[in-house]
Amino acid sequence: MRRTIHDLRQLAATRKLASLTCYDASFADLLDDAGIDILLVGDSLGMVIQGHASTLPVTVGDVAYHTRAVARGARTAWIVADMPFGSYQASPEQALRNAVELMQAGADMVKLEGGEEMAATVAFLGARGVPVCGHVGLTPQHVQTLGGYRIQGKDAAGAERVLAGARAIEDAGAAMLVIEAVPHGLAERIVAQRRSLVIGIGASAACDGQVLVLHDMLGISPGKRPRFVKDFLADGGSIEAAVRRYVDAVRIGAFPGPEHVYPDEA
Ligand code: KIV
Numbered sequence: 001m002r003r004t005i006h007d008l009r010q011l012a013a014t015r016k017l018a019s020l021t022c023y024d025a026s027f028a029d030l031l032d033d034a035g036i037d038i039l040l041v042g043d044s045l046g047m048v049i050q051g052h053a054s055t056l057p058v059t060v061g062d063v064a065y066h067t068r069a070v071a072r073g074a075r076t077a078w079i080v081a082d083m084p085f086g087s088y089q090a091s092p093e094q095a096l097r098n099a100v101e102l103m104q105a106g107a108d109m110v111k112l113e114g115g116e117e118m119a120a121t122v123a124f125l126g127a128r129g130v131p132v133c134g135h136v137g138l139t140p141q142h143v144q145t146l147g148g149y150r151i152q153g154k155d156a157a158g159a160e161r162v163l164a165g166a167r168a169i170e171d172a173g174a175a176m177l178v179i180e181a182v183p184h185g186l187a188e189r190i191v192a193q194r195r196s197l198v199i200g201i202g203a204s205a206a207c208d209g210q211v212l213v214l215h216d217m218l219g220i221s222p223g224k225r226p227r228f229v230k231d232f233l234a235d236g237g238s239i240e241a242a243v244r245r246y247v248d249a250v251r252i253g254a255f256p257g258p259e260h261v262y263p264d265e266a
Contacts, residue, residue, distance in 0.1 A: 002108065003078045005131060005175050008037060012197055017209025018250040019080075019199055020217065020243070023049050023066045027214065028073025034243040035251075036077050038199070040211055041067045041107065043082040043141070048215040055140050058084040060098045064105040071106025080133050080176070081107035085141040088112050092124035099130045109176065113139035115165020122172035131176075134169035134196075136162055137203065138181035149226075151202075151262050153182040163189060170195045178211065179203040181228065185264040202228030204261055210250045217246055228260045 003011075011017060019038035022028050023045045031039060045066055046058035060083075067081045081102040088095035099110045110125070111133040112118055122132045137152045146152070153162040162182055169177060176197045179187050187204035200207030212229060215221040218239060219231035232249075233242040249255035 001076065002074070003037065003076055005078070005109070008078055008176075008197060011037065012208045015251045016207075016253055017197065017199065018247040019209055019211035020246070021045075021048075021211070021213045021215075022070050022074075023214075025069045025073030028070040028077070029075075030240055031214075031243055032074050032077050034240055035247045036243070037209065038211070039070055039074055039077045039079050040111070041070050041079065041081045042111075042213065043084045044213050046084075048213060048221055054143050056085045056143070058082075060084060060087045060101055064101050067102055067105040067107050078108050079106060080109045080111050081105070083110050083112045088118075088121060089114075092121045095121045095125060096128055096130065099125055103130060109133050111135055111176075111178065113141050114169075115161065116168040119168040119172040122169055122174050126173035132169075132172075132174045133176035133178060133199075134166070134174040135178040135180065136165045136169065136190075137179045137187075140180075149181075151181045151183065153186045154265055159183075159186045159189075162186060163193075166190045167193065179207065181226070182262065183264045184261040187261075200256070202226060202256075202260070202262060205253050205256055210255060212246070218242060227262065228256060230255060230260060 017037040021042040022039040043055040043058040046052045046055045087098040109131040113135040153159040178199050181202040184204040188206050191206045197208045199209045199211050201211050216229040218233045232246045
């Protein structure tokens with residue numbers, strides 16, 4: 001039986017939640033067996049599956065295709081599908097149309113990037129039966145306006161912007177929030193005020209759970225490895241054993257270590 005958001009809240013009261021991105025049925029089956037709580041059909045598929053330089057070319061059709069495959073392979077994990085660039089920013093109605101396509105493909109929840117400017121859309125979706133996961137901090141769909149994949153919230157004004165964004169998304173009813181690539185002190189402030197399940201990537205071990213891109217944690221993503229990535233296959237063994245090591249490390253709060261989070265500015 002698939003986990004519900006209620007199950008995830010109960011689990012998070014007893015241990016950390018382990019999440020990985022997933023794009024196909026075989027990996028969904030393997031990750032589910034290894035105890036992954038949340039499978040994210042991330043728009044990172046544009047980079048690690050399709051070979052693009054960013055997530056911007058990914059379409060709703062692409063995410064729906066991979067969500068259908070993941071939903072066939074998963075038995076218990078909660079499935080989150082990313083809303084791609086340009087599929088939700090125009091209006092709440094546009095977001096609902098595309099979110100419905102992803103839910104009908106098998107997603108349990110959709111994820112969208114942004115802060116205060118997306119709050120009305122989060123509330124609109126939630127009121128119409130679509131659970132939403134927010135995504136603040138480094139939001140890869142904004143790579144061109146951010147000027148690259150950079151840590152966010154480093155100065156006081158930036159930190160306030162990220163905090164206000166997290167608060168607005170949660171106040172609008174988001175049941176989950178991803179925080180990506182912010183100084184760990186800022187991540188801890190978000191966790192301290194949280195009203196949803198907070199999942200970190202390059203954030204803090206204090207989050208309710210952690211997520212990584214599957215290809216990153218298996219050490220097969222091309223290019224420079226971000227600080228928050230650990231290759232769990234580096235010591236050898238099978239892919240399944242590597243995923244189990246990741247699940248165990250996240251559950252007990254051993255990952256991320258201090259070397260995987262961003263220090264606060266001096
Ligand atoms: O698309 C993705 O894989 C993501 C994670 C990095 C959180 O959004």
